[in-house]
Amino acid sequence: MKTILLSGTISMVIALLGTRPTITVLRKRKLGQQIRTDGPQAHLGKSGTPTMGGIVIIIASLIGYLLGHWLTNDPMTPSGLLVLFLMTGLGLVGFIDDFIKLFMRRSLGLRSGAKLFGQAAVGAIFAILALHFPDGYDLTPASAHLSFLTDFGVSIGSLLFVIWVIVMVTGTSNGVNLTDGLDGLASGAAILVLAAYVIIGNWQYRNDCTVALAQNCYNVRDPLDAAVVAAAVMGACFGFLWWNAPPAKIFMGDTGSLALGGALAGLAIITRTELLLVLLGGLFVIITLSVAIQVGSYKLTHKRVFRMAPLQHHFELAGWAETTIVVRFWLIAGMFVALGLGIFYVGWFPK
DSSP: OHHHHHHHHHHHHHHHHHHHHHHHHHHHTTOBOOOOTTSOGGGGGGTTOBOOTHHHHHHHHHHHHHHHHHHHTOOOOHHHHHHHHHHHHHHHHHHHHHHHHHHTTOSOOSOHHHHHHHHHHHHHHHHHHHTOOOOTTSOOSSOSSEESSSEESSOOOHHHHHHHHHHHHHHHHHHHHHHTTSTTHHHHHHHHHHHHHHHHHHHHHHTBTTTSOOSSOBOOSOHHHHHHHHHHHHHHHHHHHHHHSSSOSOOOHHHHHHHHHHHHHHHHHHTTOTTHHHHHTHHHHHHHHHHHHHHHHHHHHSOOSSSSSSHHHHHHHTTOOHHHHHHHHHHHHHHHHHHHHHHHHHTTSOO
């Protein structure tokens, strides 16, 4: 528990204090967001706002995790390090995307195919490594089973597992990326899901099958370290949100949104709650579906379902204030997290 608190606190302080000088450096170098002209007209006033703030989230998370373990002498685990690898790797893909946007002075960065390839490559490496590093009980960071509250069914095999992880990683990271359209929306929603994983990891640790075999327990390699990682990333998001709240002084960019999506997917995989993430991250799912519905409808009927997609922009064009949308969407995210945690908790009780 000390490691969880220390990691979260350290990363929050680093992000809170480190974002201000980052804003200054980015402004001096004129590394500001290029706003799409076909988006909501109210966003044109945000042009030039420093972006790539996700760098702060990643660095703060890594330092918070490392110092939290060092100060408590709590050993780092393969599970925790792999999630941080996935987060950092996807953050690098996002950084390349942001870099192209800024230095080519255009609102679109990497081509969609190249971006998807980068996400898939990082996800595949994570998946392969996660099936290794068994502990004394032969538990690896991930297993080749699908999972909801725990693993279920038969093993799908290593190859299908890698493909499944790629789908999860690309889907989650792009979902967070699509949500990152209004000041504070993605970072606030991510905080809620990360808080859920602090609770889940701690609960699994206290009901670990390797410690006390009971009727209901969890075969998870490093549940406590999953909570530490979640706390570190959550703390970094808290510190960043201080500057990202409306009106934002800095945007996280693809660097941050892809990294946060990777962290969420990685936590779901190592805690054996892969399908539960669909509920916990329900807001991200809804926003992603709004884009799919809009694109599908236009291709099939040449008609739009929403004024604009992703969904948050539909409400902007409907006249809602940006802060109203952000707060209401946070409430929706919180309800999904409460539902997911409720199902997780009820699923623990004996049948």
